[in-house]
Amino acid sequence: MRAKPVSILEGDTFVVSDRRGDISISPEEAQGLFQGDTRFLSRWVLTVDGKLPNPLSTDDVNYFSSQFFVVPGTGTIYVDSPMSIVRQRAVGGGFHEDITVTNHKPKPIDLDIRIEADADFCDLFQVKDAEFKRAGKFYKKVDGNRLVLGYQREKFVRETWITSSAPAEIDEKGFRFRVHLEPHGEWHTSFDVLAAIDGTEAMRRKPKYKDVHDTPTPNVGMSLQSWKAGAPQLHSSWTDLETTYERALVDLAALRFFSAYAPGEALPAAGLPWFMALFGRDSIITSFQALPFVPELASTTIRVLGMRQGTRMDDFRDEEPGKILHEARWGEMTAFEERPHSPYFGAADATPLFLVLMDEFERWSGKHELVKQFEAEARAALRWIDEYGDRDGDGYVEYERRTKGPGTIENQCWKDSWDSIMFSNGMLASYPIATCEIQGYVYDAKRRCARLAREFWGDPDLANRLEKEAAELKQKFNRDFWIPEKHFFALALDGQKRKVDSLTSNIGHLLWSGIVDENKAEACARSLVGPHLFSGWGVRTMADNEGGYNPIGYHVGTVWPFDNSLVALGLRNYGFKKEAAQVALANLEASKFFAYRLPEAFAGYDRKKTEFPVEYPTACSPQAWSAGAPLLFLRTLLGLEPVGNRLLVDPAVPKQIEWIELLGIPGRWGRADAFGRGLLDMSQTDDAKSHKKQPDTKKAA
């Protein structure tokens, strides 16, 4: 098995390298220095006397920095190396790298040290699809002590500027150092690698960090320390939970970035490496998950998405007036309209979810200025639901992409892979498709906007109308989507209004939205934690007895922690405390197997068969809404709910976790604390392994 790559990131700049610290193109791995969806370095390889050194150890010092300890190659059996090399790298606006070579022998040595550098300036889409045909021209030049790698297509210019602090022989392929080291002597050089977008002098900046030990000061106004200090403090008898929480907060901090659409506002990018971009759905859901912890993400998300709301019919981008964007990209293919991501609006759920977040933000924060400021955008979003979302006037929001070009999305729901909407017999659904959870989001959005209209927009007529429409939708939905013989809701209605009859995790989103009739909720809960959907590590995206099920199918059998976090909250909202805790606990237990960082998705194999959650091959990690999942699980376990100006705490914590204490929960009440004792007996649902804090052996010693 190949070694995991090392990824460090800062804003929309990130570096993926191997464990030596080298970057090279390989079909398996998207290595490189990336910024603005462009690869600014595709080769960065250190050799000593023409050979690649071997990695000894690698540290991710901070999310923006890493250290690599390497020694010259000595074959498969290690013999004491006469020298060692330390590479320390910090990313931000490009990267800064320190290289230190130490001679461990009592004799002098002469070394030929070389760094090979190259840049293919590929759009991230090309990297992902391994398509490297280019329309522009490459150039390279040595400009004094600087190597410039460049790419130009018409007025589109991207350059990488590389300088070394130590004198070097520079050619178009890189840097060469002829180093003489005295006994136990040390040699050092620093590289500044700058990603220059635009090619004009004004746009070129210095790499942000000069040292890997610099205090993290993200481009987002708040340092990592302040970010963590501002979030509630978690204490628990279960140390794994504390570690998972800490990791989630750090990952959310790392994934904050300035979108070029709103340079002064930090919001979560979706995930590394493929989704370091603004995504409507991901930003909204992550902000929702994080509301009781880091509420500032939600206000930014509302502002940025509101500002770039759709204004016109544009088939190429699937844009419609009032629609909330799906994805914004900045690479060459987007710039030249070979991809529609400037931005792309191919999501039918982001618009109602935007409204849900707006209301939830006000409920938690009490900051109604934002709700008033974005009233026009909210009204436009409501109009989109009725006028454009409901394409055929049947009362449901359905989707079918208007352009079938490259990069467009067939399934414009969160399960956006081409084969995600399948009948029980494995047959694909026809378009246009109305997935069930989107109807739930619409129901929830209308009810929530009714409150906003009444309390903040001074429009009781609108409030009454929205409440009436929501009630009608709920009634109609419970009739049209329910499959009485199977006792669950259809995944979707397809183009011929047939019920897509696979059992999926989407029914958990229905509980979250509140659209489910009380008399159908128990059946949903039973299905969600039943043997076909529940793997033991979480709720599968699709039940294992369905025709389309595949435990390693992206949306047809894997377990998605973010999905599970909404499912758990939905169960909890309908009073299924034990089932909610079961889902939360299973996911939180899984996190330990991923170094306490829940990935985008993991395989849906049964827990009894594998004993550990199996990785999904190309999952993004960290991913924002997976980092947000532990936060929402905590909210669910502690039963946190704003009620007026107070925070209601109604814990339902499994016995396996003795206690959880969350201190300083921010909200309209100022700060509040929550404590939950593990009283919930899960013996029927799990092998009930207790998660007690182990005695501190160091202290005991």
Next chain:
Amino acid sequence: MPTAHEIFQRYQMQKYEPLLRGVTGTYLFEIEHAGYWFISVRDGAIKLEEVRHDADCTIRSNEADFIDIIDGRRNLITAAMQGRVKIRGDITLAQKFHGLVSAKIESKKQEAA
């Protein structure tokens, strides 16, 4: 095809633009070999002058690209990504301008239909 001068002249007489309600800020349009136009917006009320002032948002391009953007043949955002248009300062204002142009084109289309 109208010139940049003619396009801005249309706005010279307009004192209020409902699509810019809620928007406050200043724009400077630098149209190469055509001139400078400074637009002040205060919650939809607009004032246009043919002068060069510092502005919250500066949009610079050549005349042909600018006209293509106004007429909907070119997208402001991708033109900026391509380096055809330079946007300096408050990008939010630039997006509002983009939204205004898009909405105007949309209403023209609807009128034509």
